[in-house]
Amino acid sequence: MADVAVHADHGSGHGHHSSTGLSNNKLAMWLFLGSECLLFGGLISTYMLYRGRVSDGPHPSAIYDIPFTSVSSFVLLMSSLTMVLAVSSAQRNDDSKTNLWLTVTALLGSTFIGGQVYEFTAFYREGLGFSTSLFGSSFYTLTGFHGVHVSVGVILLLSTMGIIRKNRITGNKAEVVEMVGLYWHFVDIVWIVIFTLVYLIPA
Amino acid sequence: MAIIERPSSAPAVPAVATPSSSLGALKRPMMETGWKSWLFTVDHKKIVIMYGVVAMFFFIVGGVEALLIRLQLALPDGKILNADVYNQMFTMHATTMIFLFAMPMAAAFANYFLPLQIGARDVAFPRLNALSLWLLVIGGIVLNLAWFLGGAADGGWFMYAPNSGPVFSPSNGVDFWTIGLQIAGIASLIGSINLIVTVLNMRAPGMTFMKMPVFTWMILVVQFLLVFSLPVITVALVLLMFQREYGATFFDAAAGGDPLLWQHLFWIFGHPEVYVLILPGFGIISEVLPTFSRKPLFGYPFVVFSGASIGLVGFGVWAHHMFATGLGPVSVAVFSIATMAIAIPTGVKIFNWLLTMWGGKIWYTTAMKFAIGLVLLFTVGGLSGVTHSVAPSDTQQTDTYYIVAHFHYVLFGGMVFGLFAGFYDWWPKVFGRLLNEKLGSWNFWLMFFGMNLTFGPMHILGLQGQPRRMYVWTEARAGEGLFNLAFWNMVASIGSFILTAGVLAFLINIVYTAKKGPKAGADPWDARTLEWLTTNPPKPHNFDRVPVVHHLDEFFHRKYEEDTATHTMRRIADGEDLVRAEEAAADTDIHLPGPSYWPLMLASGIGILGLGTIYGVPVMVVGVVVLLLASYGWVLEPSVPDASEIDPPSPDGSTKEIASLG
Numbered sequence: 001m002a003d004v005a006v007h008a009d010h011g012s013g014h015g016h017h018s019s020t021g022l023s024n025n026k027l028a029m030w031l032f033l034g035s036e037c038l039l040f041g042g043l044i045s046t047y048m049l050y051r052g053r054v055s056d057g058p059h060p061s062a063i064y065d066i067p068f069t070s071v072s073s074f075v076l077l078m079s080s081l082t083m084v085l086a087v088s089s090a091q092r093n094d095d096s097k098t099n100l101w102l103t104v105t106a107l108l109g110s111t112f113i114g115g116q117v118y119e120f121t122a123f124y125r126e127g128l129g130f131s132t133s134l135f136g137s138s139f140y141t142l143t144g145f146h147g148v149h150v151s152v153g154v155i156l157l158l159s160t161m162g163i164i165r166k167n168r169i170t171g172n173k174a175e176v177v178e179m180v181g182l183y184w185h186f187v188d189i190v191w192i193v194i195f196t197l198v199y200l201i202p203a
Numbered sequence: 204m205a206i207i208e209r210p211s212s213a214p215a216v217p218a219v220a221t222p223s224s225s226l227g228a229l230k231r232p233m234m235e236t237g238w239k240s241w242l243f244t245v246d247h248k249k250i251v252i253m254y255g256v257v258a259m260f261f262f263i264v265g266g267v268e269a270l271l272i273r274l275q276l277a278l279p280d281g282k283i284l285n286a287d288v289y290n291q292m293f294t295m296h297a298t299t300m301i302f303l304f305a306m307p308m309a310a311a312f313a314n315y316f317l318p319l320q321i322g323a324r325d326v327a328f329p330r331l332n333a334l335s336l337w338l339l340v341i342g343g344i345v346l347n348l349a350w351f352l353g354g355a356a357d358g359g360w361f362m363y364a365p366n367s368g369p370v371f372s373p374s375n376g377v378d379f380w381t382i383g384l385q386i387a388g389i390a391s392l393i394g395s396i397n398l399i400v401t402v403l404n405m406r407a408p409g410m411t412f413m414k415m416p417v418f419t420w421m422i423l424v425v426q427f428l429l430v431f432s433l434p435v436i437t438v439a440l441v442l443l444m445f446q447r448e449y450g451a452t453f454f455d456a457a458a459g460g461d462p463l464l465w466q467h468l469f470w471i472f473g474h475p476e477v478y479v480l481i482l483p484g485f486g487i488i489s490e491v492l493p494t495f496s497r498k499p500l501f502g503y504p505f506v507v508f509s510g511a512s513i514g515l516v517g518f519g520v521w522a523h524h525m526f527a528t529g530l531g532p533v534s535v536a537v538f539s540i541a542t543m544a545i546a547i548p549t550g551v552k553i554f555n556w557l558l559t560m561w562g563g564k565i566w567y568t569t570a571m572k573f574a575i576g577l578v579l580l581f582t583v584g585g586l587s588g589v590t591h592s593v594a595p596s597d598t599q600q601t602d603t604y605y606i607v608a609h610f611h612y613v614l615f616g617g618m619v620f621g622l623f624a625g626f627y628d629w630w631p632k633v634f635g636r637l638l639n640e641k642l643g644s645w646n647f648w649l650m651f652f653g654m655n656l657t658f659g660p661m662h663i664l665g666l667q668g669q670p671r672r673m674y675v676w677t678e679a680r681a682g683e684g685l686f687n688l689a690f691w692n693m694v695a696s697i698g699s700f701i702l703t704a705g706v707l708a709f710l711i712n713i714v715y716t717a718k719k720g721p722k723a724g725a726d727p728w729d730a731r732t733l734e735w736l737t738t739n740p741p742k743p744h745n746f747d748r749v750p751v752v753h754h755l756d757e758f759f760h761r762k763y764e765e766d767t768a769t770h771t772m773r774r775i776a777d778g779e780d781l782v783r784a785e786e787a788a789a790d791t792d793i794h795l796p797g798p799s800y801w802p803l804m805l806a807s808g809i810g811i812l813g814l815g816t817i818y819g820v821p822v823m824v825v826g827v828v829v830l831l832l833a834s835y836g837w838v839l840e841p842s843v844p845d846a847s848e849i850d851p852p853s854p855d856g857s858t859k860e861i862a863s864l865g
Contacts, residue, residue: 018404024327027404031396035430042438042468046453053459131450134459141445163838170841 025171029179033186040190043142044197050134051198057132060139063123064199072115073195076150079108080188083181090177098177099161105184106157109150116147139198146194149187156180243798245329246743247314250336252633254311257340261303264347266706268296270699273657277696279678279689289674290357291376295347297360298380301480302387303343305618309483310335310394312625313422315633317398319734319741320416322407322750327400329796330837335394337806342387345813349379356380359672361469361524364454364462367443375817381444382813385437389809392433395426402426407733409752413507416732416756417500420507421486424514428475428482431518436472439465448816463528470521478517480614481581482510484621485552488574491624492556494728495571496563499756502555509548509555516545526594527601535594542592549585553578568728569643573624576651580616584609587662602672605665611658623650623709630716631723635739639720642712649705656698660691726778731759738782747789799840805833 018024051060086101120140128136160180163169169176241249272292275281284292318326326332349355354374358366367377402423406415415423443465445451452458454465493500500506522530522538530538556578565571587609591597600606623646630638667686669676681688723739735758737746754760761781763772808830815823 019406019410020403022404024400024404027400028328028396031399031430035392035396035434037434038431039434039438042435046438046442046464046468049461049464050453055459130445131452134452137445137451137453141442141451159835159838168839170839 023172023175025175025179026182029182033182036186036190040142040145040193043138043145044194047138047142047198050138053134055133055135057136058123058126058128060135061202063126063128065119065122066199068115069119069195069199072112072119073191075108075115076112076188076191079105079112080185082108083184087174087178087181090174093174095164099164102157102161102164102177106154106161109154109157109184113147113150113154116143116150142194142198146187146190149190153180153184153187156183240798242803243333243800245325245333245796245798245802247318247326247329247332248633248741248743248745250332251311251315253336254307254314254339257336257343258304258308258311261299261307261343262706265296265299265304266703268292268299270703272296273696273699275674276676276692278693279681280675284674286674287354287357290359290672291350291355293672294357294359294362294376294380295350295355298346298356298384300614301360301476302384303339303346305480305614305622306387306391307339308622309422309425309480309618310339310391312418312483312487312622312629313398313425314394316629316734317419317422318401318405319632319737319745320419320732321402321405321410322733322746322752323401323405324745324749324793325796326397327405328397330799330802331393331397333799333802334806335390335397337803338386338390338393338809341806341810342383342385342390344383345379345386345810346383349374349376352379361473362443362465363469364460364465365456367447367465368455369447378444378447378817381440381447382816385440385444386809386813388433388437388440391429395429395433398422398426399430407750407752410733410757413504414752414755414757417489417503417506417510418483418486418732421482421489421510424511425479425482428479428514428517432472432475432479435468439468439472442468444816463525466525466528467521470524471518473524474521475514475517477613478513480618481621482513484577484581484618484624485510487621487625487628488556488577489552490732491570491574491628492559493756494628494730495566495568495574496560497566497729498559498563499731499759500555501558501561503755505551506555509551512548513545516541516548520545523592523594523597526597539592539594543589546585546589546592553582553585568627569638569640569647570624570627570728572644572647572651573620573627576647577617577620577624580612580620580654584612584614584616588613600665602670603665604661604669604671607671608658608661608665611654611661615654615658620650623647626709628728629734631727631739632734633740634716635723636716636720637723637727638716639712642708642715646705646708646712649701649708651705653698653700653702653705657695657702658698660695660698664688664691664695724779725782726758729762729778731756733757735778736761736781736785738786744793744795747785749790750785799837801833801837801840805830805837808833 020027054060082101082105086098086105089097089101120143128139130137130140157180160176164173164177241253244250271284272289275283275289275292314326314332318324347355352375354376356362356372356376356379357374358372358377362377362380365371402415402419442451442453446453446455452460454460454462456462489500489506520538520541522534523542526535526538556574560575587605591600591606591609627638627643630636663686667682667688669688669692676688676692678689725739726735733750733752734741736750750757758778758781762774762776762778764775765771766773808826808828810826811829812823812826815821815826
């Protein structure tokens with residue numbers, strides 16, 4: 001997503017004057033995230049419709065391990081804090097701090113993914129396969145989609161770090177980090193909604 | 204494509220390129236001619252020509268499918284197609300026409316004229332623009348591959364359960380369909396984000412929102428519709444894919460699933476999609492009607508805001524496609540009223556167009572004929588649309604040919620006629636030659652009569668109860684006199700061939716124009732908007748000098764001035780001279796984005812990944828690898844070639860130093 005916008009404009013045309021004053025990259029990222037809201041909206045609606053339809057499989061309340069998921073949710077939330085620190089370091093042009101916080105964020109994100117892998121394995125052992133019931137299918141689809149988003153985020157974080165290290169960044173460094181940050185916070189916020197609707201509100 | 208444009212007064216020296224590596228493996232392609240200059244281009248104008256060719260190809264494919272359908276239905280107990288092939292035929296006819304012709308062709312118009320109308324030199328993200336094109340091409344290929352790999356999708360374009368399930372659709376057709384549409388959807392999503400950013404951020408100085416041409420406005424509304432509706436169909440397609448490939452039962456009623464969930468998800472996308480299809484047509488004729496009536500558009504703000512409100516309300520009417528499913532009285536009433544309400548802004552537009560023509564000096568060019576044709580035919584389709592909003596009446600009409608008649612009047616009479624008006628109006632802009640008016644006249648009248656003969660009788664067929672999607676009808680139930688099914692089916696089938704003759708006249712016109720068409724001057728239509736303030740066809744950098752905008756219809760106001768005494772418009776400048784003046788005052792050192800391999804490669808990666816869901820994990824892995832490689836190549840490659848990639852000195856040393864760009 002880190003495309004470098006071009007104002008193919010005249011004269012010395014340097015990147016950052018636009019009709020709205022916002023950079024093209026950021027505007028595009030916000031639009032993309034707006035679109036993503038509808039994607040998760042659709043998946044969450046599907047889950048809400050099907051969460052009580054368990055067929056012969058386990059009921060949500062029987063398998064959810066709220067304390068465990070709370071901890072991994074907390075880890076993901078903390079990664080938003082470290083992401084903010086990374087963006088702030090990038091804006092102060094402090095490469096080593098930026099890399100540090102990006103690494104920490106990626107680690108926290110990976111921890112969350114690890115938690116999800118553990119959780120999926122545990123649920124599977126307790127009898128909830130992908131095609132066991134409508135509840136199973138919609139649960140795995142929703143949380144799986146979120147997991148893929150977090151994983152893509154981790155790849156983005158690590159790539160950004162590598163590119164900064166090698167000094168191969170094309171465009172405004174602070175803005176690239178900020179855009180990865182926007183994506184990361186979005187994925188985080190979606191998890192808050194999912195955690196509340198899926199885990200906390202009983203089916 | 205030229206990388207650096209020099210002032211036109213200077214001798215034209217091609218930019219010699221010594222490409223630097225971006226990922227080590229692939230060097231930036233720098234050629235200006237030949238097939239590579241097309242495959243790797245990021246110039247919005249070249250991309251559009253490829254969009255146009257692809258869309259036209261699929262228009263012909265979809266048209267042939269339609270003709271086969273009409274041949275099958277011309278006589279009772281048709282023998283041309285069997286039931287299975289017939290199902291594939293109507294499914295792919297609709298899918299092709301909507302996703303592979305109408306949307307790409309509208310995207311072509313948008314991509315070409317939107318930057319030109321707002322005075323920009325390209326879209327905001329040129330490489331993403333190329334990616335959209337290639338994803339669309341790959342989506343189209345995947346959708347149609349199924350014909351050769353066991354049969355195409357056969358559940359109708361809205362693919363309701365249980366038709367989409369393995370019992371009723373055992374071939375891989377639906378699998379290719381879900382993958383193809385997801386890929387085409389990504390293409391549209393990227394395209395829409397790109398165009399929104401372009402409109403919001405890259406307008407020429409002075410071009411406020413209320414000075415934007417109506418076409419640009421309508422395209423902006425359409426892109427917002429796409430951004431917020433495409434993810435919903437993506438969810439539906441993903442769920443269907445998981446059901447077919449991985450054993451979920453989302454829409455399987457026997458396993459407790461809800462077929463209605465599919466219908467809701469599909470139509471939450473599907474109804475905004477209807478406006479995605481029609482609004483570009485509205486935008487085009489809102490440019491054509493004033494130009495050829497030689498009057499400003501009547502009530503510009505009303506046209507703009509009614510277009511925007513159509514877009515907004517368009518999100519709240521989806522369930523009118525589902526009145527027959529038993530939604531309950533409250534839902535039906537709400538969606539019924541919302542649907543009726545949408546007729547208001549549409550009516551506003553129609554009156555604005557009529558009043559634009561009222562008292563104008565009308566110039567009956569082919570473009571104008573198509574625009575007037577749209578107003579007429581869309582009104583017919585709009586009126587039958589209002590009859591659908593009345594739920595009790597709609598339950599009678601659901602799944603009959605009356606519906607088919609309605610949506611072909613709005614889509615063919617509206618959308619396609621709008622596109623054809625655009626072809627004739629803008630052909631000289633894109634290709635520098637005027638389409639032949641005589642062939643154009645044949646084109647219009649054959650299409651106009653053909654379309655009314657094809658779709659007009661379907662109203663009667665539908666009200667008589669002939670169901671959609673039936674591969675035969677029988678003589679025994681044909682009815683009598685004026686309501687004889689045999690007669691009207693035959694009329695519709697003959698009409699479809701007249702319609703085809705009209706389309707052929709257009710194709711002949713294209714060839715004829717390319718060979719013998721007269722060169723167009725800079726301003727053949729005495730046009731009104733900014734896209735004409737440059738040469739035909741425009742240079743790679745669009746404008747020699749970025750225009751400063753003072754008026755709505757800026758180009759017109761540069762040519763005409765109001766005589767305060769008589770309140771008439773007096774010509775003060777010639778379009779031709781204005782364009783030459785711009786050339787004389789050209790900017791120097793214009794930096795354009797360089798061509799790139801990565802969009803095509805990234806799109807291929809996504810295509811392979813998609814096919815992997817059908818052909819197994821190893822294929823998926825290959826797709827992911829290609830995808831990742833292309834992404835890294837993309838990110839590491841500056842979108843504008845830097846100085847080291849271009850040899851700056853030209854023989855006479857006239858080249859300026861290259862300014863660095865972010």
